Amino acid sequence: MGIVQRQGLRNTIISYLGLALGFVSTTLVLPRFLEPQQLGLTTTLNSVATLFAQVAAVGFASVAIRFFPYFRNRENGHHGFLPFLLGVPLLGFAVVLALYLLGRPVLLGVYEHDATLLKTYYLWGAVFALFVLLYSLLDAYLKALYHTAFSSFLQDILLRLLILAGALAFAGGWLTFHGYVLWYVGVNGLLVLLLTGYLLRIGELHWRPQRAVLAVRPVRELLGVGAFTLLGSLAGSVIMYLDTIMVGAQVSLAAAGIYGIAFNISTALAIPARSLNKIAFPLLADYWKEQNIAGMADFYRRTTRLNTLIGCFLTLGIGLNLEFIYSLMRADYAQGTVVVLLLLGSRLFDGITGVNGLILVTSPRYRFDLLFNVSLSVLTILLNLLLIPKLGMVGAAVAAVAAQISINLARTWFVWRSFGMQPFTRQIPLLLAITAAAGVAGWLVPALGSPFVTMLLRSGVLTAVYGGLVLVSGVAPEAQALLQSLQQRLKKS
Template identity: 25%
Template sequence: MKNTLITYFGFVIGAINLLFLYTRFLTDEYYGLVNVILSASAVLMPLMAFGVPNTLVKYFAGFREGKNRDSFLTLMVLLPLVLILPLAIISQVANEAIGNFLSQENPVVKGYVWHIFLIGMAMAYFEVFYAWAKVKMRSVFGNFMKEVFSRVVVTLLLLLVYAEVISVMAFLNALVLQYLLRTLIMMVYAFKLQQLKLNFKLPTNTKAMVSYSALIILGGSAAIVLLEVDKVMINQFIEIENVAYYSVAGFIAVTIAVPARSMHNITYPLTAEMLHKKDMTGLKRLYQKSSLTLFIVSGLLFLLIILNLHDLYDFLPDNYREGYLIVVILGLAKVYDAVLGNNNAILYNSDYYKALLLMGVFLAILTILLNLWLIPKFGLDGAAIASFLAFFTYNSIKLGYVKTKFRMHPITRETIKVFILMVSIALAFYWIEFPFHAVINIGLKSMLIIAIYLFVLYRFKISEDVYGVLSKYMAKISGR
């Protein structure tokens, strides 16, 4: 619950930044530039992290306190440098060539190669120390730093730009410093939870861990490519302002994934522990319950966004109002993601991760090819369609793979009931438009949708977890 509330609070601040401050305080060109820098950094991040965040979670339980754990943690801290140092050298030596490549369509991108590298490095080590905290079952502070801290700093920086205290160039430099500071704070917190005592003796299973980390690079890179490469490739084909328009539509759709991000902070280490203990009964139950709960919550968010989207776009500048189809397409991809529950955690922490990672690489290549084909042909809608097709293919393969290897799947009769409920509400409310101010329209329609959705869930007890939560709050309201 704390993770969910923190994540939503962060997304509220992010919504203010992306939908109102960025769109009004920066030109479309520089807003697009910010998105290109952050997306390119995110694509580099899994490479620089060297798969360490996943490796730390997977293997931590197997090392007891003492010198063995010290040598393991020392390896986890130093391993990312294996790729960070060569990439730093390449960024320096080939700075001009990289800048020319990134700025083929938009020259403004050329001078920001080091911004991309430094933010990518900061993101990578942040994830390492965040995983460090997760294995100690302390995910809330890291979640706050990831979801809230960065966005609050960006809000302050944008206000300084508006007040003409700093320039846009200074804002971009401060953005780099913010990511480095966030990583430093997370490192201090992680070391307080589990002190690092340097021990350069390699753990007994170092070879297996490094192999796992190397393969996780492929899987992590594939996942990030699926999420971020569309923005980078838009920059390569059409004017950079379009990255800003696409990012706003994408952010609206990404809010659907907030519950999944919060739950994964909890289910990932739990799944690793169940697999370590070979508790297949508990794993299946967690798989189905996480899937149903996420589908219920994400489905409701999808309905609220799609059915209020026309009113929501009334708050944005005219240039940003053409993204309805993008939101729908990317939103459906996020809902399908929710149906998978803790599928990723099962695969990454099992003995079958190698096959999945190879599939991920293939699908990352497929994503790039789809973007190369569809962006020049259909513009921003083409980028959204390419992302949806890649996610749909990737998720379907993962569902089938877990079903084959573990003989379990997340779909139950309750999943079908929730799907029918979603379709029914969508059809009922799609044609309803209230004649009031956009704020009143959104509030009124949202209250009706939520009331009907929750009433059906409670009346028919579709989910025992949701029913339990609703019963608890209804008891409090009634004073019992």
């Protein structure tokens, strides 16, 4: 088994363990021990640090992966690639840091309700950003070297365990909240040290700068690709982080904490789509290479039907059992119930519209994907500015739904208009009707004295009605095939 296969297998295992650990940690454990304002502070620090680091990096993490093959030469230290990879973003960090420090009165003024609390950790936000920046660059360097499993373990497993340990120490009285925040920031620095030590162990820590690095590829080309990548990554980060920042600024840090937990609950709906996209990306690239438009169109429709089948079931499962989910946390977090429902709707529509983004980004017209992502970011910001002052954190969720639906409709139309492909078949309306019927059946189950017992009963009714209608109607051939396979195995056993 080659290094790519070994690393890929390890990454897959680590990824799924990390998803499970992340859900338990950020959705079930931290909200039990931290108040909304406290969780809102750490969430805001994380969001600010991530955006800060991405701007400072000027897209060089992607540059490392794309251009490293031209520099690869272990004997002479890869022509000084590592110092160059770190040097340019560190210059960017110095510039952004100056703006961050000069803008301190303005930024703290935006958080008028929590300025005193944020003021204490304002400089720590810059330290946090430095750790995030260095980690992302070293991680990209390791990816270029085909060493990805260790950094995935650090990010997906160790970091979450350390944050969880800090929360437990805070709950047990061994750390004050101030100590917990410093722990939260510090463990990200520990990851940078561990990555550095790993590079030293595998003999790839080449610190010595070389003039030769400037001659391998034109610096203007590297900066140009980095700038283009920066726009794309910032667009994605705006969607992931800016709503939390804006809720914290325009409402309160407590509202940001509640919104962050609601966002985390809704991410469970995105896990199947992410897994499917990992398979879809290389397949779509092959379809384009072979110019197999008919095969791609069929794949587009089948994946849309599968996303709809799984997404509708998970949406009902989460939505009908929010009382149980929130019973595991502090009571204050239940204020995010409406936010969860709106964000679930946004993610469900994203799944129903299929893999239009992947089709576009792997196509000859891939540059338009950046246009759609930037448009989504701008629309999200504008709607947040309009709706959060009127509706609070619910306004941010409404903005996310409106922006996501608008851009996905536009992107779906663009793919259909450009390539003659659209993802909808007659099974989609039928699946939505089955979803409505199963949802009503689950909703009619009365709440019992125990949220856990209520959850079990509602989930059982939901599964029976939804699964039964799907199988009887034949709306999803994939479900029929799975059932037949299980029946054959049972007969053999």
